Amino acid sequence: xxxxxxxxxxxxxxxxxxxxxxxxxxxxxxxxxxxxxxxxxxxxxxxxxxxxxxxxxxxxxxxxxxxxxxxxxxxxxxxxxxxxxxxxxxxxxxxxxxxxxxxxxxxxxxxxxxxxxxxxxxxxxxxxxxxxxxxxxxxxxxxxxxxxxxxxxxxxxxxxxxxxxxxxxxxxxxxxxxxxxxxxxxxx
Amino acid sequence: xxxxxxxxxxxxxxxxxxxxxxxxxxxxxxxxxxxxxxxxxxxxxxxxxxxxxxxxxxxxxxxxxxxxxxxxxxxxxxxxxxxxxxxxxxxxxxxxxxxxxxxxxxxxxxxxxxxxxxxxxxxxxxxxxxxxxxxxxxxxxxxxxxxxxxxxxxxxxxxxxxxxxxxx
Numbered sequence: 362x363x364x365x366x367x368x369x370x371x372x373x374x375x376x377x378x379x380x381x382x383x384x385x386x387x388x389x390x391x392x393x394x395x396x397x398x399x400x401x402x403x404x405x406x407x408x409x410x411x412x413x414x415x416x417x418x419x420x421x422x423x424x425x426x427x428x429x430x431x432x433x434x435x436x437x438x439x440x441x442x443x444x445x446x447x448x449x450x451x452x453x454x455x456x457x458x459x460x461x462x463x464x465x466x467x468x469x470x471x472x473x474x475x476x477x478x479x480x481x482x483x484x485x486x487x488x489x490x491x492x493x494x495x496x497x498x499x500x501x502x503x504x505x506x507x508x509x510x511x512x513x514x515x516x517x518x519x520x521x522x523x524x525x526x527x528x529x530x531x532x533x534x535x536x537x538x539x540x541x542x543x544x545x546x547x548x549x
Numbered sequence: 550x551x552x553x554x555x556x557x558x559x560x561x562x563x564x565x566x567x568x569x570x571x572x573x574x575x576x577x578x579x580x581x582x583x584x585x586x587x588x589x590x591x592x593x594x595x596x597x598x599x600x601x602x603x604x605x606x607x608x609x610x611x612x613x614x615x616x617x618x619x620x621x622x623x624x625x626x627x628x629x630x631x632x633x634x635x636x637x638x639x640x641x642x643x644x645x646x647x648x649x650x651x652x653x654x655x656x657x658x659x660x661x662x663x664x665x666x667x668x669x670x671x672x673x674x675x676x677x678x679x680x681x682x683x684x685x686x687x688x689x690x691x692x693x694x695x696x697x698x699x700x701x702x703x704x705x706x707x708x709x710x711x712x713x714x715x716x717x
Contacts, residue, residue, distance in 0.1 A: 367653065367714065368657070368704075368707060368708070368711070369676070371650070371653055371654060371657045372657065372672065372676035372677070373676055373677065374579070374654070375677065376575050376578040376579040376654065377575055377579075377654055377657055377658055377661070377677075378575075378658075378661070378673055378677050379574060379575055379578050379584070379587075380571065380574070381570055381571065381573075381574035381587070381588055381591050382584070382588050385570070385574070385588050385591050385592050386563070386566050386567075386570065388592050389562070389566060389592055389595045389596060389599075390559065390562075390563060392592070392596050393559050393562060393596070393599055396600075537559075
């Protein structure tokens with residue numbers, strides 16, 4: 362086959378240009394994470410801590426928007442913060458609204474571009490400070506763009522909010538598949 | 550990065566996926582002819598590569614090694630599907646019809662993914678969508694002369710990157 366003819370033929374084929382579904386990469390990384398959790402001695406396990414350590418740096422560079430008093434009709438105490446995508450999900454955008462009631466702190470995430478969690482996986486929200494990391498709930502994102510979560514810890518003592526992709530049966534610790542991060546300051 | 554991949558570093562796997570995921574998917578789709586199966590094949594290929602990463606020699610090129618895993622995976626999926634679709638008791642040693650051009654598809658896609666975006670989009674509009682240079686210029690809002698020069702440059706790059714496919 363001549364060079365020109367081979368190229369013409371291959372360039373005209375749809376499969377040559379076809380893009381894999383967006384969730385394939387997420388599925389691969391979720392499987393790897395799950396495997397690492399099953400076999401903690403895997404050498405690659407060390408990058409978990411590289412990501413966690415790097416999270417502080419990522420968070421420091423987040424463009425933060427804080428608007429007190431937004432949504433006053435529904436949630437008079439709401440503070441709204443921007444959430445930033447990570448290398449795991451660079452096309453995501455979102456906000457987190459946070460407010461306090463007698464029972465605890467509610468957190469409402471408005472997310473655009475977060476695909477449904479792959480089979481066997483789910484998303485989990487976390488808040489953290491320099492000492493502690495606390496889960497604020499799980500969700501699958503199989504519909505809608507809004508997620509309601511609750512925090513039983515006082516969010517005025519926490520700085521970072523983030524969302525990870527978790528694997529069912531993968532344990533209670535956050536994975537390093539961080540999808541979104543945000544930093545809240547000035548909560549009272 | 551290749552040494553990190555050999556060590557099973559997931560971030561390196563992610564980088565490898567971003568560089569070769571398109572080529573693996575194109576190969577898978579050309580062999581299997583079904584997007585869902587091709588997506589499964591792509592996923593399995595990278596998981597197998599990660600699990601076998603310790604056997605990879607970082608002094609050698611990654612693409613042929615990855616290709617061999619993807620090809621084998623596609624054949625396995627094809628045969629398994631054929632057994633399910635036809636009859637469980639039929640002994641099939643089927644060769645997928647798209648296998649003869651799998652290496653070429655893989656290489657061409659990998660080369661396309663290395664083109665600058667503005668050249669790649671013109672190649673796609675021209676060769677896949679069938680637009681003329683003038684129509685591409687209208688769609689992209691650039692002079693037809695620019696379309697021609699980018700197209701020519703892209704083609705030269707592709708020929709250079711793929712020369713080993715056609716030379717004896």
